Amino acid sequence: xxxxxxxxxxxxxxxxxxxxxxxxxxxxxxxxxxxxxxxxxxxxxxxxxxxxxxxxxxxxxxxxxxxxxxxxxxxxxxxxxxxxxxxxxxxxxxxxxxxxxxxxxxxxxxxxxxxxxxxxxxxxxxxxxxxxxxxxxxxxxxxxxxxxxxxxxxxxxxxxxxxxxxxxxxxxxxxxxxxxxxxxxxxxxxxxxxxxxxxxxxxxxxxxxxxxxxxxxxxxxxxxxxxxxxxxxxxxxxxxxxxxxxxxxxxxxxxxxxxxxxxxxxxxxxxxxxxxxxxxxxxxxxxxxxxxxxxxxxxxxxxxxxxxxxxxxxxxxxxxxxxxxxxxxxxxxxxxxxxxxxxxxxxxxxxxxxxxxxxxxxxxxxxxxxxxxxxxxxxxxxxxxxxxxxxxxxxxxxxxxxxxxxxxxxxxxxxxxxxxxxxxxxxxxxxxxxxxxxxxxxxxxxxxxxxxxxxxxxxxxxx
Numbered sequence: 001x002x003x004x005x006x007x008x009x010x011x012x013x014x015x016x017x018x019x020x021x022x023x024x025x026x027x028x029x030x031x032x033x034x035x036x037x038x039x040x041x042x043x044x045x046x047x048x049x050x051x052x053x054x055x056x057x058x059x060x061x062x063x064x065x066x067x068x069x070x071x072x073x074x075x076x077x078x079x080x081x082x083x084x085x086x087x088x089x090x091x092x093x094x095x096x097x098x099x100x101x102x103x104x105x106x107x108x109x110x111x112x113x114x115x116x117x118x119x120x121x122x123x124x125x126x127x128x129x130x131x132x133x134x135x136x137x138x139x140x141x142x143x144x145x146x147x148x149x150x151x152x153x154x155x156x157x158x159x160x161x162x163x164x165x166x167x168x169x170x171x172x173x174x175x176x177x178x179x180x181x182x183x184x185x186x187x188x189x190x191x192x193x194x195x196x197x198x199x200x201x202x203x204x205x206x207x208x209x210x211x212x213x214x215x216x217x218x219x220x221x222x223x224x225x226x227x228x229x230x231x232x233x234x235x236x237x238x239x240x241x242x243x244x245x246x247x248x249x250x251x252x253x254x255x256x257x258x259x260x261x262x263x264x265x266x267x268x269x270x271x272x273x274x275x276x277x278x279x280x281x282x283x284x285x286x287x288x289x290x291x292x293x294x295x296x297x298x299x300x301x302x303x304x305x306x307x308x309x310x311x312x313x314x315x316x317x318x319x320x321x322x323x324x325x326x327x328x329x330x331x332x333x334x335x336x337x338x339x340x341x342x343x344x345x346x347x348x349x350x351x352x353x354x355x356x357x358x359x360x361x362x363x364x365x366x367x368x369x370x371x372x373x374x375x376x377x378x379x380x381x382x383x384x385x386x387x388x389x390x391x392x393x394x395x396x397x398x399x400x401x402x403x404x405x406x407x408x409x410x411x412x413x414x415x416x417x418x419x420x421x422x423x424x425x426x427x428x429x430x431x432x433x434x435x436x437x438x439x440x441x442x443x444x445x446x447x448x449x450x451x452x453x454x455x456x457x458x459x460x461x462x463x
Contacts, residue, residue, distance in 0.1 A: 172446040
């Protein structure tokens with residue numbers, strides 16, 4: 001095959017042939033430049049340690065540390081020229097450092113490998129994302145608490161199978177999501193705690209013969225301790241997988257709530273009105289107000305799930321220690337983190353701005369024989385009937401109301417007594433939706449008093 005034919009097969013983008021392709025597939029600077037701040041922080045800690053242990057001269061270490069700050073300033077100011085030929089963020093930074101300070105820059109990589117360097121950088125970056133996600137989740141929880149407190153008495157339908165089941169309170173529904181996102185918060189905090197060990201000093205895979213102080217660099221970078229096994233230190237990406245797993249569960253919760261907001265804001269439900277800030281109009285139908293933010297949250301979640309699966313697939317077949325496959329560990333995590341934070345911020349905004357349509361919520365709560373279970377419970381409490389018998393009698397009363405085209409509370413006492421003579425006037429005390437929710441006083445129940453207790457508890461926890 002001629003070189004001309006070969007180049008045509010590679011395609012016009014790689015007209016220079018295999019060398020251009022190898023450079024493109026091997027380079028990671030297009031995405032790992034996001035690790036610049038973490039890379040420079042790790043290098044500055046490493047340089048300080050090299051001086052403290054006498055491995056390099058203090059003057060060289062100081063020149064390195066100051067030069068690295070100059071590099072960081074250039075990157076943050078947009079004045080840094082990244083080079084694909086230099087492959088990655090580490091080599092780009094080191095090359096520029098040499099231009100700035102000269103020969104001492106070559107001493108920075110003493111007792112270190114790009115393997116432990118990138119493991120440290122990436123771990124620091126993911127740790128930062130756990131902190132950011134924690135902040136986003138906390139803000140959303142506080143927005144939900146505001147809604148719960150405002151609507152502790154509002155009655156709405158509770159659903160099973162998306163069919164009207166029993167009345168609940170708006171506040172109770174909001175607090176369900178507070179509990180869900182609290183678990184997400186716990187998972188993020190737990191993942192952060194477990195990942196807070198330093199790979200720096202593991203070198204390529206076996207450690208180093210230089211008398212380094214790994215505890216010193218770990219403390220300088222805010223880690224609890226150095227990782228205990230050098231092979232594991234450069235091989236491990238569990239920290240990224242744990243972040244993605246926690247992010248995926250959180251994203252699933254966001255998507256469930258987004259789905260409810262799409263349904264609730266529809267013309268058929270009219271449970272909520274979303275603010276104009278998080279809705280759009282139609283280009284052709286002037287009456288439309290589309291819940292685009294909720295729909296986009298629901299869609300973006302797939303990217304987070306996909307990132308989780310993608311990294312699992314990268315890691316599943318790798319022998320110890322480092323393989324170039326692991327260069328593919330970052331782009332998906334970057335994308336997932338970006339989209340999680342965007343989804344959390346959008347959901348917080350929607351929750352803070354949305355308005356519950358109280359009359360529509362209550363009307364829907366009263367429909368569909370939602371107090372049938374209250375009627376059955378009343379029969380058990382007041383007449384001593386076994387629940388299964390009470391269930392059968394309630395079913396007969398529901399059938400009677402359906403036939404008449406009315407609700408249970410619209411049946412007369414005589415009509416009810418025709419099904420079971422033990423029914424008395426007291427039955428009507430439980431058939432109203434407000435009476436129904438007020439009676440659900442069990443711990444974790446929907447009664448307004450219980451909702452307010454939970455709101456107060458969480459407000460104290462969150463501060």
